[in-house]
């Protein structure tokens with residue numbers, strides 16, 4: 001199998017065809033560039049590469065740096081599940097080690113090694129990841145879902161009377177940030193500026209460094225506060241975990257969690273809502289009860305994984321993958337988008353994947369996404385609650401006018417304009433309770449939650465009125481609150 005195959009380092013780096021030639025987009029060695037004007041539709045490009053090279057294809061990244069992109073489902077799984085063959089530590093990547101890739105390479109933010117669990121392996125990976133996953137297990141999922149539902153209601157309140165909205169900038173980009181700020185323990189930092197800063201930092205515009213600094217300053221303040229006085233939230237559990245993370249490590253992991261969660265979940269929400277609005281069969285199955293919202297979200301994770309590719313995996317020794325000779329130090333892109341469309345597992349792309357969760361959207365192996373239940377919860381509850389409130393929602397532009405901003409790593413819907421009959425506001429009081437339970441108690445029980453009050457998290461364009469204090473969980477519920485809770489319960493049950 002390997003005898004006829006190519007190797008990235010064997011590639012003949014002769015100059016490409018002259019300008020004007022139809023093959024001009026090909027780079028040195030006749031390799032396909034994964035960037036530039038001819039890589040606008042990466043989905044199409046991956047399929048051409050699959051036809052040409054099979055399940056693992058040699059490509060060129062910016063500045064014509066060679067890389068493999070893994071297109072097969074089984075090959076992607078093998079890649080992430082073989083830590084003895086592949087590592088996420090980019091310091092062994094040949095083009096970086098030999099100086100071909102310079103520190104100012106445009107993809108450096110994805111590639112540069114950092115002291116975080118995503119780039120660590122072995123004992124160090126276990127130390128860092130143990131702290132992250134332990135902090136996640138303290139999150140009470142019932143309270144989490146309640147917060148997501150109430151944030152959704154508060155966000156819908158901001159546009160429901162207008163009868164029009166953009167579900168990307170007014171909903172999908174906001175909900176994950178609101179929820180993540182609460183999980184981390186900084187609900188007061190959630191506002192329009194934080195959402196814009198995170199989006200800007202991820203886009204890599206001229207103001208990206210400034211925006212990144214804005215987010216990091218908030219995370220630094222949070223780390224310092226929780227080091228001095230731990231509370232019941234994700235950050236405090238990270239700070240106090242026996243793994244003994246330094247302040248820098250805590251801050252870097254907060255950044256990892258905030259950005260990974262925000263970007264991926266915002267994409268998932270936008271993709272799933274787009275599917276509901278533009279694919280009539282999909283919506284009919286949802287409203288007819290043949291498909292639940294969680295099943296719709298899972299289908300979206302198959303068809304449009306929020307991260308199309310993940311940088312990167314690096315070969316620790318000479319090996320073989322999908323018939324290609326992989327040399328020690330070669331780089332490989334883990335690629336959920338083409339992997340999920342592998343014709344060997346999906347001969348008919350229109351067939352429903354209901355009940356099958358073996359997609360690659362959350363990765364796999366030692367680095368498999370530890371936040372997938374949180375990402376799923378935000379998408380499930382958010383989409384369900386939004387569709388319940390705005391049941392007559394329609395796309396407000398021709399489908400062909402929808403635009404995406406694409407990079408190698410992800411594909412982000414720019415806007416999703418919708419219209420609906422104007423609706424009245426709904427009474428929503430965001431609960432100021434923390435979502436984490438004290439470390440020693442693994443299950444939720446009334447009375448285990450902190451009762452100190454913090455202001456409501458939902459930002460308002462003008463000065464918000466102070467939130468009504470949340471009663472102790474065991475205190476009698478006032479009559480007006482009972483009415484709200486009853487209405488919420490009816491809404492939750494879809495009555």
Ligand code: HEM
Nearest residue numbers: 117118261264265268306361362363364367369371374375
């Ligand atoms: C729909 C939402 C999400 C998707 C699609 C997603 C996807 C992914 C993927 C593909 C990876 C890389 C796996 C690999 O390297 O093989 C990853 C890693 C990670 N994700 Fe997520 N993620 C989502 C939500 C979240 C959330 C909500 C959190 C935190 C609350 C989170 C935290 C992390 C962390 C900490 C890692 C690094 C794990 C490690 O390297 O050991 N993710 N995620």
